[in-house]
Amino acid sequence: MVNIAQWLIPALQQIQTLKSQSRLSHALLITGADGVGQESLAREVVKDLMCESQQGKACGLCHSCQLMKADSHPDFRVLEGETGTIKVDQIRLLVKQISQKPQVGKNKVVLITHAQAMNINAANAVLKALEEPADHTFFVLTSSQSSQLLPTIRSRCLLVKVPTPTTRDVAEWLQQDASLQPLSQLFWLTTQPYRLLALEQQGKTALYTELPEKLYAMLTEVSGVSDMVKGIDSKNIDDYCNGLAAILHQCICRSTGSDLAPALEPIYQVLIHRLSIQTLMQRYQALQMLKSDLQKTNLNPIMQLTHELNQW
Numbered sequence: 183m184v185n186i187a188q189w190l191i192p193a194l195q196q197i198q199t200l201k202s203q204s205r206l207s208h209a210l211l212i213t214g215a216d217g218v219g220q221e222s223l224a225r226e227v228v229k230d231l232m233c234e235s236q237q238g239k240a241c242g243l244c245h246s247c248q249l250m251k252a253d254s255h256p257d258f259r260v261l262e263g264e265t266g267t268i269k270v271d272q273i274r275l276l277v278k279q280i281s282q283k284p285q286v287g288k289n290k291v292v293l294i295t296h297a298q299a300m301n302i303n304a305a306n307a308v309l310k311a312l313e314e315p316a317d318h319t320f321f322v323l324t325s326s327q328s329s330q331l332l333p334t335i336r337s338r339c340l341l342v343k344v345p346t347p348t349t350r351d352v353a354e355w356l357q358q359d360a361s362l363q364p365l366s367q368l369f370w371l372t373t374q375p376y377r378l379l380a381l382e383q384q385g386k387t388a389l390y391t392e393l394p395e396k397l398y399a400m401l402t403e404v405s406g407v408s409d410m411v412k413g414i415d416s417k418n419i420d421d422y423c424n425g426l427a428a429i430l431h432q433c434i435c436r437s438t439g440s441d442l443a444p445a446l447e448p449i450y451q452v453l454i455h456r457l458s459i460q461t462l463m464q465r466y467q468a469l470q471m472l473k474s475d476l477q478k479t480n481l482n483p484i485m486q487l488t489h490e491l492n493q494w
């Protein structure tokens with residue numbers, strides 16, 4: 183696993199300084215664009231807050247630090263909003279759990295990631311907890327859509343903004359870990375560092391890395407459409423649609439003068455020779471539609487994508 187990303191360090195150090203001076207707000211809201219690492223920063227902050235020492239950075243040695251390492255600290259609670267709505271019962275339970283005295287160290291911490299996933303009742307319950315803060319209790323919230331949070335929640339938090347890293351920052355970060363280096367070939371898909379990391383964790387790096395090559399072989403008739411769609415099923419069809427749409431999007435941008443990833447240049451040359459920009463845009467829209475249709479219905483993914491690719 184890679185070290186904390188370079189672009190997260192200034193914000194982390196600022197929080198550590200405030201902690202060491204006992205001036206840290208009991209509520210933090212960590213914001214930034216999607217996939218820049220709010221959750222990664224929040225996890226570091228939580229470790230520092232749980233440490234029993236006065237210093238800003240977690241000592242790594244005290245009982246609390248040991249329990250955090252083992253992922254079994256009784257005074258730390260987390261709610262992940264990535265997978266669905268956060269409901270009021272979950273918040274109430276959490277507030278109840280942390281209303282007791284800390285069992286181990288001196289602080290208790292609640293982490294709520296993707297806080298925009300809280301429904302209105304849940305948000306009000308959090309607001310109430312922030313308005314009547316219990317001693318030595320910290321709330322750490324993360325969000326990529328903080329404008330969707332209650333303004334009253336935002337105003338009670340110390341706002342910490344994670345900057346969006348440059349492509350070069352992301353490339354350097356990936357360089358630190360040999361297993362992540364292939365991800366730098368996927369900048370045509372995304373330059374969001376933690377989205378790339380998620381692809382690797384989901385075992386999807388190869389699928390996306392091979393896609394331009396397979397598409398080029400199909401377009402130049404080295405292989406057929408049937409080779410292109412081999413291995414597609416209802417589980418990975420979304421990834422194929424996303425990848426192909428990203429390739430088309432990059433080619434459309436290239437036609438208006440933007441830079442193109444070297445891996446896509448041969449594809450662009452074939453497509454632009456064969457289809458107009460308008461057709462590329464139509465195919466892009468058709469792919470988006472196909473993706474949404476496949477989510478709603480039981481259409482056969484291979485048949486549908488074959489039909490689409492026959493028009494390229």
Ligand SMILES: [Zn+2]
Pocket residue numbers: 232233234235240241242243244245246247
């Ligand atoms: Zn410690």
